[in-house]
Amino acid sequence: MNFTDMLITILNGTIIFSTPLILAALGGVINERAGIVNIGLEGLMTIGAFAAAVVTIWTGETLGLPGWMAPYLGIIAAMIAGMVFAVPHAVASIDLKADQVVSGVALNFFAAGFALFMVKKLFEGAGQTTTVQNVFTKVNIPFLSDIPVIGPGLLKIYPTSYLAFILVGLAYWMLYKTPFGLRLRAVGEHPRAADTVGVNVRKVRYLAVILSGGLAGIGGGTLSIAISSNFQHSTVSGHGFMALAAMIFGKWHPAGAMGAALFFGLATALAVSGQVLGLTAYVPSEFLNALPYLLTILALAGVVGRAEAPAASGKPYEKGSR
Amino acid sequence: MQTSRWNAILVPVLAVILGLIVGGLLMLLMGYNPIVGFGSVFQGIFGNMYFIGETLRAVTPLIFAGLAVAFAFRTGLFNIGVEGQFIVGQLAAAWVGAFWTLPTGLHAAVAILVAMIAAGLYAGIAGWLKARLGVHEVITTIMLNYIALFGANWTIRTYLIGASERSKDILPSASLQAQWLSDLFEGARINWGLLLALAFSLICYWLLMKTTTGYELRAVGFNPHASEYAGMNVSKNIFRAMLISGVLAGIGGATDVLGVNGNMAISAGFTGIGFDGIAVALIGNNNPFGVIFGALLFGGLSFGADNMQRVEGIPTESIQIVISIVIYFVAAATIVNWFLGKLRRRQGVSQK
Numbered sequence: 001m002n003f004t005d006m007l008i009t010i011l012n013g014t015i016i017f018s019t020p021l022i023l024a025a026l027g028g029v030i031n032e033r034a035g036i037v038n039i040g041l042e043g044l045m046t047i048g049a050f051a052a053a054v055v056t057i058w059t060g061e062t063l064g065l066p067g068w069m070a071p072y073l074g075i076i077a078a079m080i081a082g083m084v085f086a087v088p089h090a091v092a093s094i095d096l097k098a099d100q101v102v103s104g105v106a107l108n109f110f111a112a113g114f115a116l117f118m119v120k121k122l123f124e125g126a127g128q129t130t131t132v133q134n135v136f137t138k139v140n141i142p143f144l145s146d147i148p149v150i151g152p153g154l155l156k157i158y159p160t161s162y163l164a165f166i167l168v169g170l171a172y173w174m175l176y177k178t179p180f181g182l183r184l185r186a187v188g189e190h191p192r193a194a195d196t197v198g199v200n201v202r203k204v205r206y207l208a209v210i211l212s213g214g215l216a217g218i219g220g221g222t223l224s225i226a227i228s229s230n231f232q233h234s235t236v237s238g239h240g241f242m243a244l245a246a247m248i249f250g251k252w253h254p255a256g257a258m259g260a261a262l263f264f265g266l267a268t269a270l271a272v273s274g275q276v277l278g279l280t281a282y283v284p285s286e287f288l289n290a291l292p293y294l295l296t297i298l299a300l301a302g303v304v305g306r307a308e309a310p311a312a313s314g315k316p317y318e319k320g321s322r
Numbered sequence: 323m324q325t326s327r328w329n330a331i332l333v334p335v336l337a338v339i340l341g342l343i344v345g346g347l348l349m350l351l352m353g354y355n356p357i358v359g360f361g362s363v364f365q366g367i368f369g370n371m372y373f374i375g376e377t378l379r380a381v382t383p384l385i386f387a388g389l390a391v392a393f394a395f396r397t398g399l400f401n402i403g404v405e406g407q408f409i410v411g412q413l414a415a416a417w418v419g420a421f422w423t424l425p426t427g428l429h430a431a432v433a434i435l436v437a438m439i440a441a442g443l444y445a446g447i448a449g450w451l452k453a454r455l456g457v458h459e460v461i462t463t464i465m466l467n468y469i470a471l472f473g474a475n476w477t478i479r480t481y482l483i484g485a486s487e488r489s490k491d492i493l494p495s496a497s498l499q500a501q502w503l504s505d506l507f508e509g510a511r512i513n514w515g516l517l518l519a520l521a522f523s524l525i526c527y528w529l530l531m532k533t534t535t536g537y538e539l540r541a542v543g544f545n546p547h548a549s550e551y552a553g554m555n556v557s558k559n560i561f562r563a564m565l566i567s568g569v570l571a572g573i574g575g576a577t578d579v580l581g582v583n584g585n586m587a588i589s590a591g592f593t594g595i596g597f598d599g600i601a602v603a604l605i606g607n608n609n610p611f612g613v614i615f616g617a618l619l620f621g622g623l624s625f626g627a628d629n630m631q632r633v634e635g636i637p638t639e640s641i642q643i644v645i646s647i648v649i650y651f652v653a654a655a656t657i658v659n660w661f662l663g664k665l666r667r668r669q670g671v672s673q674k
Contacts, residue, residue: 092654101400102604102653106646109601113642120637121352234591238464241402245461286476293465300457 004149006277010269011153015161016227017272018258018265020045022164023219024243025250025257026171027082027212032252033175034208035188035312036093039104041216042240043111044082048220050115051081053129053231054122060134070134075160075221082217083210085111090209094202097316108240116233128232129224136160136226160222167215171254184208188310191317201317219243249300252310263299267292333658334605334612337651338619340658345644349636359636366629367622373629375507378516379582381621383408385519386574387599388606388613389526390567395608396530397563398543403448403463405596406470407441407568411575413474414440416586417482419492419579429495430580434518437576438569444470445568446561453557459564467592475588488587498581515577520614522570527610529566539563571596598624604649620645 024041031038038044055077060070085107092103116127123129136158145151175181186194187204195201223239224231242264249263250256271288274280279288346356367377387404394401418433448466451457484490498514530536541549542559550556574595579586602620606612627641651658 088650092650096654096657098650098653098655102649105600105604106649106653108646109642109649110646113639113646117348117352117637117639117643120639125635125637237591238468241464245464248458248461284476284480286472286479290469290472293468297451297457297462297465297469300461301451301455 007149008153009273009276010266011149012156013269013273014262014266015154015157016265017268018261019158019161019164020219020222020227020239021243021246021261021264022168022258023160023222024216024240025246025261026164026167026254027215027219028244028247029250029252029254029257030171030175030184030208030215031212032247032310032313033188034184034205035191035310035315035317036090036205036209037100037104037314038086038089038209038212039101039244040086040089040107040111040240041104041212041243042236042238043104043108044085044213044216045220045223045240045243046108046111046115046236047085048078048082048217049224049235050119050220050231051217052078052221053132053224054118056132056134056225057129060132067134071132071136071225074132074225075218078217078221079214080217082213082215082220084213085217086209086213089213090206093209093316094205097318100314100316112233115231119231129230132225132229135229136222158222158226160218160226163218164222165258168254168258175254180204185310187317188312191312195317195319205317216240216243245296248309249296251308264292264296267295329655329659329662330607330609330612332662333655334607334615334648334652336658336661337605337648340651341644341646341648344647345640348643349640354634354636354640358634359630359640362630362633362636363623363626363641365633366626369629370508371506372508372510373625375504375510375512377622377625378507379510379512380625381617382513382515382519382581383574383578383595384598384602384617384621385523385614386570386577387595388602388617389522389610390570390574390596391599391603392606392608392610392613393526393530393539393570394563394567395603396543397539397559398546399449399452399459399560399563399567401445401448401463401564401567402460402600403445403466403596404567404571404599405592405594406463406467407445407571408575408578408593408596409467409470409474410444410568411437411441411572412579412586413477413482413575414572415496415576415579416478416489416492419496420482420484420490420585422496423493424495426495429493430498430514433492433496433580434573434576437572439572441572441575442565442569445564445571449561449564452564453560467596471589471592474586478586478588482586484585489585491584492580496580497584498577511582513577513581515581518573518577519617522573523610523614526570530610535562571599601645601649604652605645607652619648 024045028038028041052074056070056074059065059073060067089103089107092098093100119129138156139159141155145156183199183204187201191201220236223235246260247257249260274285274288349356349359366373390404391401414437415433418436424432448459448462451462452459478489482489500514503512538554538559542556546556602613602616606616623641627638630636631638
């Protein structure tokens, strides 16, 4: 394998592996910016991955819809499922003034249990779905994909990856350039002040939690119908927590979270293609696998330092309190 | 005071009942008979002495994991890294147990001690980073989990390897197995670890509730700014809490290796015990005695669920759903409290 091929493999892997993290971390950013902590991203991704796999199989293989259409319906289902499953967390953290960390943990347990329960129910007791036939395929853009290195490395990717980058832009625009974004951030920093000037704290927080559920759902969907082609207990395995880490690493900013997710993606790409690239001849594969996590700790200790969460994050808001 | 103490017990109990109801409804909805389902779970836990013994064996590491999470929680830290600290404890115990030679009994004690130190220091990394550099413990502990997993695999493969994909077996002198206990439970793998777990719950309760150290740790968790103002060293307490949390997780890992398996397997994924510990601590309201209750509930239900799937074909995950509902209602204690308040008011009216 020559150097150019290596570079293409690594660049392409970076984009693909970071996609689910970008999407879920974006959900986390919107959530926490509105003052709600969501440890449940992992569970929401699980539900998304499950819904995407099942709906893609159902629409493509059972209903016989065109093969290209099925994964799109799958990803929409993942988004809706994520939004629906985020509601109990919203109710607990906003109306019931529950401990948000605890509620998020409950969501993780529930989602994993529910998804696997349904898989066993739908696929005759098997621990995983059948193989999804109509998974997303990498998009070839005419002319652009022919550009050396950048074309096959960065532009020959799944449609969900394009979606992720578009959503980063949209989230940035929404948070920093629209009145709604201003309200959302105000609610996360100082809900009392926001309330005083007439912002409906409850409504904004509900919207933020549901929105983040949708994003995490899509992120999970990319795991089961783009990166792999089925859903099982290990499909999500920690991606939600990694997204949480990316959000904090990225200092609660959409672009920052994206950067952190790309960093994790790069490290994963190096580890996964270590064999192909011949790296395992020099370094044990376990070291390559541990590298992304080690680098993250070092980066946080050395570069980022103190990360400040939105001031009201994790605190329930009661009208009339200070 | 009286009511709040009652609520501390009533809230989890009602949450469990609500969890069973919701889980039962879901089973019904999916075409399973919940009475048959829960009956076989009950059978799987209490059916015979072997099942009881194995349930208690499964509960043992959960008590340690729950204590570890709860201890950190009390100081305001969310230790997601119990999983990794558990792995470090397993690894240290596997090493000392198989490669050191010491007299029977002492060998096990030393293995546990080394596991405590190793896992404590490992958690201490996250504590130190938080205290010194303000790096969020949630990220560092997640990262440390993966590093522990891959690191342990590498260490076993390179230095500790025995038969196929597992570490060399520990020497009999380091074993925590007790023949009389095992015989009592018809050959179940229940071992001294359970008694250690109960002992450490007591120690944790005493440390948290009866000592100055415990008071400081709780104060820092309750309000770091006020604690700082009151002259407490917040950074030191954060570091200390993580250290103790890791030590507790480490003993759990050690008892697992020394008491149950006798070696440590190279593993593609996590044991899950550290993450279950989060649920256990939450059900137990972060109280050391509550943790025992949480571990019994969690471990019992999960263990009994295997029987349900085997015998009745109802997916084990229905029990995970029950547990999640329990956690949800423990978090949303408002609902339960509201319900209790309403009940009391009605009683008050009827007494008039």
